[in-house]
Amino acid sequence: MTTTANVLGVFAHVDTTLQAIRDLRAKGFSNLTVYTPVPVEEIEHEIDKVEPLSKVRLFTVIGALTGTATGFFLTIWSSLKWELVTGGKAPVSIPPFVIIAFELTILLGGLATALAILVLGQLPKLKPSSTYDPRFSVDRFGVAVACPPDKVESVQSTLTAAGAEEVRR
């Protein structure tokens, strides 16, 4: 017993895809998935109007600060374990430790950012979406709409009117 139906419109152009997104939004359909072979700025702007800002940067900053803290902790703690004065410098000398802290900031910041792609982008995706079409990695755009079954016709006509090459359920 499904309460939602999936309708897919396949487009060949950026402007027709954009038109379809705007028309669907205007008619109150908000559950859209847009497939693009490459990131398209115009489409991203349209999506960003309703989507909250991506939380990737949160991952980055937490990762980076963890790196900084780890760098200083590792160096200071180890130096206190081996309290050796070398080159007339105190065991805990901050300037050289900044280098370690810097490298670990970048390392953990970068790894956390990569992790964000997986976590936020919900990857790896084990089962392909029912609305995905292999052409979307070549030169076609897709707008998939999840809607109540009684609205399917309205969605289909909106997609066709916007200029979809192909509309299917």
Next chain:
Amino acid sequence: MSAPPAQSSTAQATWADVNRDVIRTIGMPGEKYFAWLCLVALVLAAGAAAWAWQIWVGIGAAGKRTPQMWAMYITTFVFWIGIGHAGTLISAVLYLFRAKWRTSIYRGAEAMTVFAVMTAGLFPLIHAGRMWFAYWLMPYPNQRYLWPNFKSPLVWDVFAISTYLTISVVFFIVGLVPDIAALRDNATGYKRKIYAVLSLGWEGSDHQWRHYRRAYGLLAALATPLVLSVHSVVSFDFAMALVPGWHSTLFPPFFVDGAIFSGFAMVLVLILPMRALFNWYPYITDRHLDAMAKLILVTSLVLTYFYVCEVFTAWYSGDHFERASVFAKASQQYAWAYWLMYFCNSVVPLVLFVKKLRTHAVVLYVISIFVLIGMWFERFNIIVPGLAHDFYPYTWGTYYPTVTDSAIIVGSFAWFFLLFLGFIRVMPSLSIVEVKEVLPHPLKHATPTGGHH
């Protein structure tokens, strides 16, 4: 590798063309490819045998005698780290500057970076002799009573290089994911399954792109200071020491510039044959060659400035040992290496002032080879003649290469090319997504405004 028969611009290629042109490079290669592969594998085998010999008889097999304890291994280590600079420079710095021309070369350059750093990473192990104790290099508090000295530039180096390798690999993989999805959609059978796993089920939905793009930008922002820092830290290995000719604040920018210089030369050495072999003239156009040639020219001029500074500083410092070191380099047993370096790095690239030659594939190739030779000798000139003539005459000494260390050095080139040859046959060596991004986007009504980045 001669000039292409017809120069078509990228505007003529469509998105479907890009998929087709990149995907057709993957699959069953021809006999020529296997011939190259065999040759490279043979050279690598010779290098591996030499390494085995060195482990068997000891590090003396590498011709290391006091004061020449760094010799060719550290020279080649620094050389390979330098080569690895172009990739992340292209994928991070040029990305932030929105340099569109990067898109056609960045995949090859990133692969080059990862493989070059993997090659460089072998040298501390080879150099350390008893490589089964290599983990002793990892600086952490331990029960072996080894002192992790965080004030040592060698320890900084461990962190800098490992971070650089990790972040370069992350960049490389993140860039590959959407492209592997394109391969998956084109493949059948078991290949499809393999690509499906490697693509992580990427579909290019708005949800995925949104996070992906933001993450890519942040990675680029993180990697930019890393690119500049990694070779600075490598230069600290020398600059922090008191050896005449090493102890200079000039070293970090000098090393970073040289790294970019040699990195771009290696990009050209790899990209030019690929362009001819895969018929990628519509994607790697004269504009791309021109941009890379200009970068090589600029970095060459900056390097020449540093060379002049180095000599001037030695003279102006009034320091007897600094002056003697430069004099010895330019006139004693290693003078040939010194002047060869000047010729390759400062004189040969001047040819690129001629506009026509900046887009001439053969000329660019030859210049790149000169640059690579020159940059290897630059590191040689810092390390070997530097150590050959420091403070006291009783520590002076000449280094003679042996068959063992020479075979290992040549073998490292084979290892690098073997990795690269493998890569270009299983993965897209031209970025499908990024090349499409800069092509004009398909529009039905509006006037095409061209791609953005």
